[in-house]
Amino acid sequence: MRLRAKVQEYGRSRRVTNMKDDGKKTQTLLPSESFRGRSFQSRVVYGLCFAASVCIIGLWCFTSNSSLGIFTVRSSGPRQYGPKQMTPEEIKAELAEIDMGLKAFLNSSKPFTKFGPPVVGWDKTRADAIRRSTNSSSGVNPKPRIMIITSSHPKKCENKQGDQMLLKSIKNKMDYARLHGIELYYNMDAIDDEMTSWWVKTFLTHMLMKQHPEIDWFWWMDADAIFTDMTFELPLEKYKNHNMVMHGWEDAVYDRRSWLGLNAGVFILRNCQWSMDMLHAWAPMSPKGKVRDGAGKFLTKALPDRGKGEADDQSGLVYLMVTDRERWGSKVFLESDYYFQGYWRVITERFEEMMDKYKPGLYGDDRWPFVTHFCGCEFCCGSINPEYTVDQCLMHMERAVNFADNQVINRYGFQHKTLKTPEVVPLTGSKNQTTSAKLKAKKAV
Known part of the structure; x- marks a missing residue:
């Protein structure tokens, strides 16, 4: 899943x-x-x-x-993807009926109380808190403040190398946060028996939004997402009219209603009233058991390419966006100009080529990916996608971590011997220095 x-x-x-x-x-x-x-x-x-x-x-x-x-023959609109070929008007009517059924189901279940009562007037509360903490008359931070949130299960990994990879993953995020003046929150607690797996992100983000009103953006990163461009920065000015950013494609989400039209493994969320409301609309599908199983049936009806199974965070978010695009979708920016998160299988084998041809900090795309996501590997819990093996996942994640780490330790005169090993050697004799020495010798002649 x-x-x-x-x-x-x-x-x-x-x-x-x-x-x-x-x-x-x-x-x-x-x-x-x-x-x-x-x-x-x-x-x-x-x-x-x-x-x-x-x-x-x-x-x-x-x-x-x-x-x-x-x-x-004139048509009212293009035909849509899925087993039912319907016009936009027919789809709108069907989604309205499904949404009515889901809301009735959630209301008939145990009320969702994990977040407490809905937050009201949050924008004013935030502005007052920032004004007190920064002595700013406008109640606005002089520079956007960002907090990275990531989480891993407190139990020992089923895979013997999983714990080691989790350690390397959090070290990678700590390096990026330190280089860019970003705060980091790492969770290892079991939050709630009902809010397990993917859904823990909604609880942690909501909790930290209330605890840290001075933070402007919260940046969720799955444990298996790795920064592979340690210099690239988020173009926040690009998102000034939006409150949520993630990797995705509008046609896949809105025209095809595909649950794979976006990826909820990495996203940034503005600390504002809209985000509070969105989390309160998103999270009620999350309680494990009857609620999550029942909500999953409604999500499968609404999203043609989704299989059967309990409600997951990604499908839930796509559902909100397609059923009420004006309220939710209009404030979500689906980024595809660069790798807000890139699929590891099309990235990791090309690292050497990237180092030969390009430089970090300039692109963020396939020339030097910003974030590489090892989705499907599940290197800790062991439920790996059958398309590849555990050894493949571990080897390529090691390459990604070392590729990123080279960008940090190069500043101190070191690099990894190869991307396959954590062994570090001095930069002396490296390709870059050899080229530099040749140039100096040429000038001397």
Whole structure:
């Protein structure tokens, strides 16, 4: 369930011109000359066949919203992805019915009280708190303050190398936070028996928003997400009109209603009233057991490519965005210009090529990825995706961690011997220094 894969482009154009051409060819198959010299019965048979062909083509054009000759059918909108081919109006009506059913189900269940009562007037409360702490008359931080939140299970990992990888993962996040003046909150507590697995992010984020009104953005990072560009910074100015940012594609979310249209493993959330309200709408699907199982059935109805199973955080968020785009979706920025988080299988084997051709801090994309996410590996709990092995996950995560670590220890004159090993050697004799020495020698001559 944790596998987050890049959603391919879904749009496919229809070739109406070809249909017209096909129609013309059909009409010329039986010219008037072909009837000469034939019996009356033959001409009747050919005539009936010709008429049947025209009817079939016309009916096909009618059902496919195309045009052929005088047949012109207007559609209220593009057909949608999924087992049911529906217009936008039909989809809207179906989603409204599903949403009504989900709300009735959640209201009939045990009330969601994990967050306490809904927070009201949070923007003013925040402004007053910042004014007191910074002596700012405007109640605004002079520079956006960010806090990274990450979490891992307090129990020992099932995989013997899992604990070591968790340690390397948190060290990677600590390095990035230190280099950029960002605060870091690392959780190892079992928060609640009902709010397990992916859903713990909603509880931790909500709790820290209330405890730290001075923080402007909270940055959730899954434990298996690694910073691989230690210099790149979030372009926060780009998101000034939005309250939530994550990797994704609008067409996949809104046109296809795909639960893989975004990835909730890494996101930033503005500390504001909208975010408080969104968390209160998102988290009620989370309690383990009857509620999570029941909510999962409604999510499967609403999202065509989602399989059966309990409600997960990612599907829940996509559901909120497609059922009420004006309220929730309009404030969510789906980032695809750079790797807000990149899928590890298309990244980690190219690290050497990146080091040869490019530099960190400039791109954030496939030339030097900002964040590399090892989704599907589950290197601690052991429930790995069957498409790859534990050894593959561990080896490539080691490469990603060392690739990032080189950007830190290079400042002190060291680098990893290879990306496959944690062993560190002096930079002396490295490719960069050898090239530098050659240039100096050339100048001397």
